[in-house]
Each structure stands twice: as C-alpha cells, then as structure tokens.
Amino acid sequence: MKILAAMSGGVDSSVAAALLIEQGHEVVGVTLKLWGGASDSGCCSVADVEDARRVAQQLGIDHWVLNFVDEFEAAVVTPYAEAHAAGRTPNPCIECNRHFKFGHLLERARKLGFDAVATGHHARVALTPSGRHRLRRGTDRAKDQSYVLHMLTQAELSRCLFPVGEITKAEVRARAMALGLRTADKAESQDVCFVTASDGRKAFLEPRIALHAGSVVDRAGVTVGRVEAVELVTVGQRRGLGAGGGADKRFAVSVDTSAATVTVGSLDDLLTDTVELGQMSWIDAPLIAPAGVEAQCSAHGRPVAARYEGDIVRFAERQRRVAPGQSVVLFDGNDVIGGGTAIEADRSRR
Amino acid sequence: MPAYLDHAATTPMWPAAVDAMLPYFSERYGNASGSHAVAREAKKALEESRDLVAECLGAQPGEIVFTGGGTEADNLAILGRHELQPGEVVCSAIEHHAVLHAAGEVCAAPRVASVTSGGVVDLDVLVDLVDSGVSLVSVMLSNNEIGTIQPLDAIRKIMAERAPQAVLHTDAVQAFPWLDVASLARPAELVAVSAHKFGGPKGVGALVVREGVKIAPIVHGGGQERGRRSGTYNVAGVVGMAAAMQATVADRAATVARVGALRDRLADGLLQAIPDSSETGDRSSKIAGNCHLSFGGIESESLLMLLDAAGVYAAAGSACQSGAIEPSHVVTAVGLSDARALGSLRLSLGVTTTDDDVDLALSVIPPAVARLREPL
Numbered sequence: 001m002k003i004l005a006a007m008s009g010g011v012d013s014s015v016a017a018a019l020l021i022e023q024g025h026e027v028v029g030v031t032l033k034l035w036g037g038a039s040d041s042g043c044c045s046v047a048d049v050e051d052a053r054r055v056a057q058q059l060g061i062d063h064w065v066l067n068f069v070d071e072f073e074a075a076v077v078t079p080y081a082e083a084h085a086a087g088r089t090p091n092p093c094i095e096c097n098r099h100f101k102f103g104h105l106l107e108r109a110r111k112l113g114f115d116a117v118a119t120g121h122h123a124r125v126a127l128t129p130s131g132r133h134r135l136r137r138g139t140d141r142a143k144d145q146s147y148v149l150h151m152l153t154q155a156e157l158s159r160c161l162f163p164v165g166e167i168t169k170a171e172v173r174a175r176a177m178a179l180g181l182r183t184a185d186k187a188e189s190q191d192v193c194f195v196t197a198s199d200g201r202k203a204f205l206e207p208r209i210a211l212h213a214g215s216v217v218d219r220a221g222v223t224v225g226r227v228e229a230v231e232l233v234t235v236g237q238r239r240g241l242g243a244g245g246g247a248d249k250r251f252a253v254s255v256d257t258s259a260a261t262v263t264v265g266s267l268d269d270l271l272t273d274t275v276e277l278g279q280m281s282w283i284d285a286p287l288i289a290p291a292g293v294e295a296q297c298s299a300h301g302r303p304v305a306a307r308y309e310g311d312i313v314r315f316a317e318r319q320r321r322v323a324p325g326q327s328v329v330l331f332d333g334n335d336v337i338g339g340g341t342a343i344e345a346d347r348s349r350r
Numbered sequence: 351m352p353a354y355l356d357h358a359a360t361t362p363m364w365p366a367a368v369d370a371m372l373p374y375f376s377e378r379y380g381n382a383s384g385s386h387a388v389a390r391e392a393k394k395a396l397e398e399s400r401d402l403v404a405e406c407l408g409a410q411p412g413e414i415v416f417t418g419g420g421t422e423a424d425n426l427a428i429l430g431r432h433e434l435q436p437g438e439v440v441c442s443a444i445e446h447h448a449v450l451h452a453a454g455e456v457c458a459a460p461r462v463a464s465v466t467s468g469g470v471v472d473l474d475v476l477v478d479l480v481d482s483g484v485s486l487v488s489v490m491l492s493n494n495e496i497g498t499i500q501p502l503d504a505i506r507k508i509m510a511e512r513a514p515q516a517v518l519h520t521d522a523v524q525a526f527p528w529l530d531v532a533s534l535a536r537p538a539e540l541v542a543v544s545a546h547k548f549g550g551p552k553g554v555g556a557l558v559v560r561e562g563v564k565i566a567p568i569v570h571g572g573g574q575e576r577g578r579r580s581g582t583y584n585v586a587g588v589v590g591m592a593a594a595m596q597a598t599v600a601d602r603a604a605t606v607a608r609v610g611a612l613r614d615r616l617a618d619g620l621l622q623a624i625p626d627s628s629e630t631g632d633r634s635s636k637i638a639g640n641c642h643l644s645f646g647g648i649e650s651e652s653l654l655m656l657l658d659a660a661g662v663y664a665a666a667g668s669a670c671q672s673g674a675i676e677p678s679h680v681v682t683a684v685g686l687s688d689a690r691a692l693g694s695l696r697l698s699l700g701v702t703t704t705d706d707d708v709d710l711a712l713s714v715i716p717p718a719v720a721r722l723r724e725p726l
Contacts (some may be wrong), residue, residue, distance in 0.1 A: 033674035049673060064655055067674035110726055111652055 001115040002026045003161065006105060007056065007063070009048030011183045012120030012164050014055040015172045018179055019163040020118055021059055028114070029056040029063040032105070034072040035194045048189075054182050068104060075100040077194060084201075085209040087257035088325030089234045091148075091299075092192050098151045098281075106159055118161040121145045122169070125157050133157035135283050135336040138165040147299050150329040150339035151281040202232055214260035216241050219253070219269060230255060233262050235323035236270060253321065254344075271318040275328055276311055277340030287337055293330040297322050297342075303331055352661030353707035357547075357639055357700030358494050358524060359665055363594065364549040370593035371551065374586035382583040383574060392585045399592035406595040407541060408532025409558045415575045416556055416588050420523040420544030422569075423557040424448040426579065427519040427540040428488065430565035432456040435517070437485025442471045442500065443683035444493050449521055450679075453488065463489075467685045469498030469631030477508055484513045491525035491535055495667075495680040495696055496631035497640025499529065506537035517563060523547055523555075527598055527700065528606055528637035539563045545587070549701060550594030554587035601701070609699050610638035616697060616708045617641045623716040630684060630694065641697040644681070648722040649692045651675050656718040662711050666694045 005017040007029045020027045031052040049065055056063035076096045083090035102117070109117050122138030123146040133154050137144040152160065164172050176184035195204045205211065214230035215223045225241060227233055233241070237252045241264055250264040275297070280286070287293070289310040294303035297319065305316040313328060322328060322342040329339035354362075380392035397411070404411045417423045428439070429452055439457040441449055443464050453460040461479040464472050471489055480487065487509055492499045502520060509516050519540040522531045527548045535541045541558035545551055559565055559578065571580030598605075614633075621627050626646035645653075650666035654675070657664055667678040681691040697711065 031673075053673065062658075064651075065673035065675075066651060067676065069674075107726065108652065111722055112655055 002113060003028075003116050003118050004105070004109040004112070004114040005029045005061075005118045006101075006120075007031050007052040008120065008189070009045075009051035009055075009183065009186075010120060010189055011176050011181070011186050012122065012169075012172055013052070014059075014120070014181050014183045015175050015179075016118050016120040016161075016163040017055070017061065018059055018175065018181070020161070021061065027059075027061050027118075029053075029059075029061050030105075031063070031065050032072075032101070033065050033067045033069060035077075036069050051183050051186070058179065058181055066108065068100075071104060072096070072100060080192075081205060081208040083325050084205055084231045085257065087231065087255040089323035090325040091327055092194075093148055094151070094327050097148055102152060102156050102160065106156060109159070116159045116161050118163060120164055121149060121162045122165050123149050123162045124165040125160060125162060132284050136165075137331075137334040137336075138162070140168040140170075142300075143169045145299070146336050147296055147327070147329050147339075150283070150327065150336050152283070153281075154284065157283070202229065205231065212257070212260045214257075214262055216250075216262045216264055219263065219265050224250075224264065227262055230257050230260050230262060236320050270320050272321050273315045273318045274312050275315075275319075275322045275342050276344075277313060277328055278311075278343040280338060280340040282338035283336050287330065293332065293337060296329045296331060297326065306330075351706060351710075352663060353703075353710040355641075355662060355664045355697040355699060355703070355707060355711060357527075357703070358497075358696065358698035360546045360552065361527070361549050361700050362702055363551060363590070364597040366597055367550055367590045367593040371586040371590040374589055378585075380585075382585055383572065392583070395589050396583055396585055399588045402592040402596055403556055403588075406532065406599050407543065407556070407558050408536060409541075410561060412576075413558050413560055414556055415559055415578045416554065416583070417579055418553055418581075418584070419555040420521065420542055420547070421448040423523075423542035423544070423555045424488075424519075424521050425452045426557050426565065426568050427542060427559075428452040428486065429456060429568050430578070431486055431517055431519070431540065431563075433566040434564050435485045435515075437516070438481075438483045439486045439488065440476070440479045440484055441488040442490065444469070444496070444498075444680045445488060445490055446494055446521055446523070449488050449490070449519075453486075465498075465683050468635055469493065469496045469684050470635055471500050471505065473501070473504055473508065476505065477512070480508055480512045480516070482513060482515070484516045486517050486519060487513070488519040488521070490521040490523075491529065491531065492522075492637050493631075493680060494524045495678055496642045496684065497524070497636035497698075498631045499525070499534075499635055499637065502534065502537045525637065526595075528602070528639060530602070540565075545591035545594055548594055548598045551587050551590040554584055554591050556591070598701075605701055606638045609701070609703060612703055612705065612708050613638060613641050613699050616699070616711055617643070619708075619712045620715055623712070624719050627719075630681060630686065639699040639703075641699065642681075643695050643697075644686060644690050645693040645695065645719050646690065647693065648719055650694050652722055653693075653695060653715075653718055656721065657714060660710075660714040660718070662714050665696045665698070667691075 003025050005027050007013045031049045053063050080090050080092045105117050122143040124136040126134040137146045211229035211231050214227050216225035217223050233252050233255050251270045252262050253265040253269050254263045287308050291308045293308050295306040296303040307314045324342050324344050326342050327339050330337040378391050380388035382392040382396045400411045400414050404414050439453045440461045441453050443462050463476040466472050489500045518538040520538040521542050522535050523544045526543050539560045544555040567578050569580050574580050630642040667675045677691045681694050
C-alpha cells in the first residue's frame with residue numbers, strides 16, 4: 001500500500017513509519033504545520049519538524065511539511081478559546097482529531113494517491129468478519145490513546161493505520177534505538193501543542209478572549225472569595241480559587257461565565273453518579289439504551305462501570321463531576337463503542 | 351531523466367568553476383591574510399578573483415566586498431549603511447525576505463512601494479514615499495518569484511529629485527544570470543550578488559560598495575575587506591564565484607536567447623493545456639528563465655508533491671523554516687487573491703535546461719492539476 005505517515009517528530013510516529021517500511025509498504029512521511037506561534041512540543045515547533053525530517057532521512061523515505069495553519073486556527077484554536085469563554089473545559093486534541101486532523105489528512109492523502117494514513121497513536125483497528133471496523137485499545141494499556149480517537153468514523157477507520165498500537169512503548173523505544181533514530185529517547189510531548197508550558201493557558205487566552213474576574217460562592221450562594229479569571233477555572237479544580245484555609249477542602253463544582261461565578265463545594269459536593277452527554281459519536285451502530293458500559297472520563301483515566309441511559313451516563317459509583325467540554329468514552333472491554341462531550345448539568349440547579 | 355526547474359533556488363556549478371576551486375582545498379590552502387609564501391599564493395588567487403568579479407559587475411576592485419552569500423550582502427548593505435546614515439528606508443513590496451527583514455531591523459516601519467499587476471514597482475506610488483527623511487531605497491533588480499525587472503534608472507531619477515541624500519541598494523542576486531548587471535545596476539551604490547545562483551558555490555557572494563560610500567561592518571573581527579567584512583577568506587569560494595561569473599557572462603546572451611525560447615514554449619504550452627490558468631507578471635518585463643503561473647482550484651503544496659513524484663522539481667511561494675510552504679507576499683503584492691495565490695507554481699529554467707525538461711514538464715503538469723481538481 002501507499003501510505004502517508006504522519007510524523008510529529010516523536011518516537012511513536014517515527015517507529016510507526018519504520019514498521020510500515022519493514023512491512024513492505026511504500027511510505028512517505030509528512031509533518032503537519034498547524035501553528036505559527038510559540039510551541040514547546042509536537043506537531044508545531046521547528047525542532048520537532050527537523051526531528052521528523054531527520055528520522056525520514058534515516059529511514060530512507062521522502063518527507064514533506066504540509067501547511068494547515070489557517071485550517072487549524074479555524075477548526076481547533078478558535079473553538080478552544082470560545083469554549084473557555086463559555087466556561088467549558090475543552091480538550092483541543094479531541095476536537096483536533098474530530099474536526100481537523102483525520103479529515104484533512106485523509107482528504108489530502110486521497111488526492112495524492114495514497115491508500116491510507118498512519119499515525120503514532122497507541123490504538124488498534126480490527127476488522128470484523130462482516131467487514132466493519134472496530135477501534136480497540138493499544139497493546140500497552142498504560143499508553144492507550146483510543147480515548148482521543150473515539151470519534152473516528154467507519155470510513156476514516158478503514159483508511160487509518162496505527163502500527164505502534166500492536167506493541168508496547170518499551171518495544172517502541174527499543175526499536176527506535178536499534179534503528180539509531182534521533183528520537184529514540186525523546187521525551188513525550190505533554191499538553192496542548194499550541195500552549196507552551198512556560199506561558200500557559202492564561203497567556204494564550206488573554207489576547208483572544210476577555211477574561212473576567214469573578215466571585216467564588218458556596219452552594220448556599222454565599223460569596224467566599226474571588227478569582228482573577230472565571231474562564232480559566234475548571235470544574236474539579238482545588239487550587240487558585242481564592243478560598244481561604246479551613247477544614248473543608250473546596251473544589252470548583254460549577255462555573256458560570258455569564259454570571260462570572262464559580263461555585264465551590266466539598267469533595268462530596270463534587271461527586272455525582274451522572275454525566276449528561278452531547279455530540280455523541282459511535283464507532284459502529286449507536287448503542288441502544290439502557291446498556292452496561294465502561295466509561296472513561298479522561299485520557300488516562302481508569303474506566304468505570306456505568307450504564308448508558310440515552311442522553312445521560314449513570315456511573316455505578318459516584319465520581320468526580322466531569323467538566324463540561326471533556327469527553328466521556330464508552331468501552332466494551334477493550335473496544336471503543338463511542339463517546340460524547342459532557343455538557344452543563346442543569347439538573348443540579350432545578 | 352528528471353527535470354530540475356528550480357534554478358531560482360540554486361544552480362548546478364559550471365564544471366570550470368569546480369575545477370578552479372579544487373586546488374584551494376588541498377594544495378593552495380593558505381590563509382590569504384598571512385604574510386609567508388603559502389599565504390601570498392592564496393592572496394594572489396583572491397585578488398585575481400576580485401579583479402574578475404569587479405569587471406563582471408562594472409565596478410572597481412576596491413569596491414568589491416566578499417561576503418558569505420546574497421543574504422549577508424543584503425544585510426551588510428542595509429544594516430551597514432543605516433548605522434552610518436540613519437533615516438527612513440523605502441523598499442518595494444516584492445523584495446526578498448533578506449531585504450524586508452533587514453529593513454525591519456533598522457526601521458520601525460519601512461515604507462513599502464506597491465507594484466503594478468505586471469510586477470513592476472509603481473513609480474507613482476514610489477514618488478510619494480521618497481522624501482528628505484529617506485536614507486536608503488532598496489529595490490531588487492529582478493524578483494526571485496516572478497522574475498520581473500525593476501526600472502532602477504527611473505528610481506534613481508526620483509531619488510535625485512526628491513532624496514539626493516539617499517543611497518540606492520539593489521539585490522541583483524536573481525538578475526546576474528540573465529541581465530547585464532554591470533550596466534543595469536549602475537544607478538545603485540550598493541549591489542548584492544550570490545554565487546550559487548549563477549553556477550558558483552553556495553556560501554559566497556559579494557556586495558559592490560561604490561567608491562565614496564561608507565558602510566559599517568556587521569561582521570566584526572580581523573578587519574578584512576578594508577574593515578567592511580571580517581573573517582578568514584573563503585578563497586576557494588571566491589575563486590569559484592569568479593570563474594562562474596566569467597563563464598556566465600561569456601555565454602549570457604546566447605543563454606538568454608536559448609532559455610527564453612524554452613521558457614516561452616513551456617509557459618505557452620501550460621497555459622494552453624490547463625483551463626483556469628494564468629501567468630503572473632508581465633512576460634515582457636521578466637528575465638528569460640522565469641515561468642510563474644497560477645491555477646484556480648488547487649493548492650501548490652499538493653501540486654509540488656505530485657510533480658516531485660513524477661521527477662519535475664519546482665517551487666511555489668517560499669518555504670518557512672519548517673519547510674512548510676507559505677503563501678507568497680510577492681504574488682499577493684501583484685494582486686492575486688489569496689485563493690489564487692495558493693495555486694501558484696514557479697518553474698525557473700537555467701543554463702542546463704533542455705527541451706527534454708520542458709517536454710517532461712508539459713506531460714506531467716496538466717494531468718497533475720486535473721487530478722487535484724477532480725472531486726473526491
């Protein structure tokens with residue numbers, strides 16, 4: 001097959017490309033230029049592009065850099081800022097995969113005559129006897145990234161390859177070292193590719209959205225403190241809430257940007273047995289409620305027993321509230337069934 | 351046989367230039383700034399090269415400053431001049447980034463003269479930008495993307511009337527293979543050239559600094575080049591540049607005629623075969639090797655990848671540091687819409703271009719464009 005291998009400059013995508021070459025495929029490496037601003041890591045910084053290019057040279061394949069800066073800004077960066085302005089906690093990596101990366105990359109690959117696109121994600125695609133595609137956790141459970149891929153469609157899955165999903169991270173590094181790849185012991189990229197660790201979210205958002213100071217109130221509505229920027233507060237956070245000491249630890253239980261108010265409560269107040277989901281996507285046929293599932297609420301969170309009840313998911317045991325904007329992915333064992341985005345739980349106010 | 355149609359990016363060396371350089375790597379390796387016999391031998395080669403370069407550029411030997419390439423020559427002109435004569439800088443909208451960014455370093459807001467849709471500096475606009483506050487005007491003799499030639503004589507006249515105190519710099523990096531720079535750049539006090547654009551080695555260039563014009567160095571050290579550019583001489587490089595200049599000038603008229611015809615066949619062939627295609631800039635104002643087209647409904651990134659796979663090596667826009675292709679400020683300045691600018695293709699021919707190269711390009715490019723226009 002002719003495969004377009006997306007190479008971020010990290011060790012996973014480097015080895016993914018290497019595995020495909022070993023398997024006899026015709027591989028061309030590409031790095032996506034998504035962001036023209038400051039970046040520490042992956043996808044975007046010039047140092048990472050140079051690493052990807054060097055690895056391509058070492059593997060003996062062609063390498064191109066594709067400029068998607070405008071599309072990325074529109075599809076990922078702007079919605080990220082807007083979500084914060086609305087008091088949600090978006091996961092831009094999920095939105096990037098949903099609205100941008102796979103769509104654009106697959107389209108470009110088709111235009112250029114490639115059969116498939118490959119990435120360095122730790123995940124697996126399996127084919128059922130009836131020809132449907134399944135998205136499965138990667139072999140290395142601790143590194144599994146199926147959570148961020150849960151929104152891929154059957155059409156997309158049929159043209160995606162995740163070579164390192166079949167091996168462990170340790171094996172990835174071992175292979176990279178054996179090949180003498182420059183990226184063999186490169187640190188993993190953390191965080192959002194367009195927000196630097198040094199400046200952080202605040203510096204990124206400040207020029208883009210209005211940040212409003214707000215009140216911190218308790219469940220009874222009594223003001224107990226102030227925050228500098230309501231838009232930067234995430235449900236579940238404990239620090240930086242301007243709440244003084246005291247016996248009870250205070251957690252952000254909900255954020256209302258229109259009222260510039262953060263409601264805090266105790267850990268118990270933060271626990272809930274439901275999450276309401278919107279923007280549901282299904283790997284194959286939609287699940288029919290009610291159904292038992294395992295729900296994973298963060299990229300490396302432990303999946304928990306739950307019941308899918310239609311627009312809400314009910315956990316077997318109370319969990320920390322899922323921040324609106326975060327994804328909840330439903331699993332059947334190691335297979336991804338589908339997922340959705342947590343939306344404002346207005347029930348608590350009724 | 352693949353078709354290399356990116357001579358504006360760089361050129362293969364004249365065999366005579368390679369041969370001329372070789373002794374200076376192993377046998378005549380002296381540091382030209384020394385005093386013993388080994389050094390003097392290197393110095394002799396340097397000065398003989400200087401004489402040749404001066405002649406090819408219509409300058410005196412003392413007016414030649416050897417640099418590490420065209421970018422450095424442009425930087426030396428702008429930064430070096432501005433230090434001694436601060437003031438406003440005027441440049442055209444289609445200058446190379448070496449000029450635009452250097453101008454931006456010395457001047458908070460360089461005055462930018464727009465160009466016509468034909469790709470030539472708009473003299474009516476320029477007139478209003480040139481006044482007694484201006485110390486430097488920088489206009490390239492010919493543009494690297496669309497090949498259009500700028501009217502330095504007319505620009506000089508405007509400066510004589512409205513800013514007699516100002517100095518004219520011209521980036522002649524792209525012009526040298528095609529134009530008689532010695533006479534056409536005469537109106538300029540500062541003229542930059544780069545060896546690898548005319549069959550010389552990479553990493554060496556020159557700046558003509560006319561007698562009486564003072565510049566401050568930007569590379570400090572041992573004081574070589576009469577204090578204008580320090581550093582141990584790249585004797586082999588300078589020798590290679592001189593040999594390449596000589597070979598270029600000797601063949602220039604014939605090359606221009608031959609390659610101009612190839613370019614016309616290529617450009618006309620593509621315009622005819624590809625619907626919704628247009629030529630950028632006025633062909634009659636261009637150097638003979640430039641063919642710049644734009645196609646509706648495609649983006650150049652994909653086109654270049656398809657061409658590359660088929661052995662046709664071309665360019666579009668400019669590459670940023672990461673290698674991603676950015677829309678070109680030149681194409682935008684000429685008036686193309688953003689969408690159209692994204693569908694640009696630059697094919698630049700050179701001394702070594704043959705009919706076979708043109709044939710391959712004509713057979714590969716139309717189907718590639720058609721393929722990218724196919725709905726998925």
